[in-house]
Amino acid sequence: MCARGTSTRSRRETIKSLTTLEYEIELDGSPERAFLIGVQVRGQDSLLDIQDSLDELEQLARTAGVEVVGRDFQRLTTINPATYIGSGKVEEIKLLRHELDFNLLIFDDELSPAQLRNLERALEIRILDRTALILDIFAMHATTKEGALQVELAQYAYRLPRLTRQWTHLSRQGVGGVGLRGPGETQLEVDRREIGRRMAQLRRELEKVRQQRSLKRRRRRRRGMPVIAIVGYTNAGKSTLLNSLSGANVLVEDKLFATLDPTTRKVELPGGKEVLFTDTVGFIQKLPTQLVAAFRATLEEVHEADVLLHVVDATDRNMLAKIEAVEEVLAEIEAANKPMLMALNKVDMLPSSDRSSAEFSLLRHLPSELVDRYEDIVPISAMRGEGMQELLSALERLLVEQMIEVEVTLPYQAGDLVDLWHRQGVIDQQEYSPAGIHLRGRLPKWIAGLMLEHAVSQPQRQP
Ligand SMILES: Nc1nc2c(ncn2[C@@H]2O[C@H](COP(=O)(O)OP(=O)(O)OP(=O)(O)O)[C@@H](O)[C@H]2O)c(=O)[nH]1
Ligand SMILES: [Mg+2]
Secondary structure, three states: OOOOOOOOOOOEEEEEOOOOOEEEEEOOOOOOEEEEEEEEEOOOOOOOOHHHHHHHHHHHHHHOOOEEEEEEEEEEOOOEOOOEOOHHHHHHHHHHHHHHOOOEEEEOOOOOHHHHHHHHHHHOOEEEEHHHHHHHHHHHHOOOHHHHHHHHHHHHHHHHHHOOOHHHHHHHOOOOOOOOOOHHHHHHHHHHHHHHHHHHHHHHHHHHHHHHHHHHHHHHHHHOOOEEEEEEEOOOOHHHHHHHHHOOOOOOOOOOOOOOOOEEEEEEOOOOOEEEEEEOOOEOOOOOHHHHHHOHHHHHHHHOOOEEEEEEEOOOOOHHHHHHHHHHHHHHOOOOOOOEEEEEEOHHHOOHHHHHHHHHHHHHHOOHHHHOOEEEEEEOEOOOOEOHHHHHHHHHHHHHHOOEEEEEEEOOOOHHHHHHHHHHOEEEEEEEEOOEEEEEEEEOHHHHHHHHHHOOOOOEOOO
């Protein structure tokens, strides 16, 4: 590091904040220096303890390439509607800024547009909140067109209510006074309209993506393979598991939100049946609602899956809170009532005596209605490929349990459906009659529907 004003001059660029101020940032490759701020509201239950939530925020900041130089939090009875934190804390931060030399302040919750504006004015420093930080990471990690569209839409949804009158900025340079309402306000309206138009266009494009996805899903259905969505908290090891199961080559990183776009791979179960595994975007506590809305096309993969495989990091001391956070998101996207398995991952990091105790503590501390939702809990090490056979067998058992009894007569030309039944179900009786092939046996629900659609006679179906 060289001191400012020496011969190696760093390139500086002025950037505008969403609200009123302009900042200079250095473009010499050195990371921005951030200070983290959180609030703990007394008597309010939050999933993570404030220090753990700040740890997570620090991890998010590091993932975004920011250096964290310090942190602080405040216990409040209520959030300050004007500045989120109390006025004393605002003053403290002002002083700290000179001591620690940070140029970015990151809040652990989403700030209201007014809070953001007031804080920027009071502190004259660039401010990000948790949502903006997550959106930034998503923007960094979006590799496909769909991912990029979804992130852009979420970013505009976040920015729109936070845009303010440009003239506030001009008035700071002495242009204020007469004519305050003139061009600045018009400019703001132009900006808003422009963003509104762009959002409408993004929504249209995403609607197309959704339709393509749903077409793809229908085609998959026709092939009869059940779809298993791998869900879980960010960094739990979902992509590592997909790679280990299928030899896929999904990027694995010790970073939050390494995966944005879903990847689907075929995997053969021990009994020979084939299933599709889909790896998806990770969840996090305080997940911004803009993201859930914008990522609808991606999250529909979870919504439409036949089985959910919830990957949990067994080494995480906040394991239980994170399981709950995942359950909350699943409920939000109406996917909470699907058959579920849990993979207790990273057990290679636990001393062997702790492995069963991790499972034990899970079963003991997780509310029983949650535990009951999982057909099986399987300890694994996705990284070392341990527990894969056990996991697949558990999945196979679950799939068999999900099957229903079907009795149907199919036309002779529907040979492909008979093959499908052989591959994905169990046939107890098969007879040839003039009307067609009479079959009785068990099938996954999603294929049973297909058989009934093609039946020649009135199907008889037992529950
Ligand atoms: N020790 C150990 N580390 C693991 C295991 N599985 C995954 N990891 C590590 O955990 C980190 C996150 O793994 P990923 O597979 O990227 O996690 P993810 O759930 O896909 O994360 P996101 O896509 O960011 O939501 C990486 O550093 C992996 O190497 C495991 O079984 N044991
Ligand atoms: Mg991943």
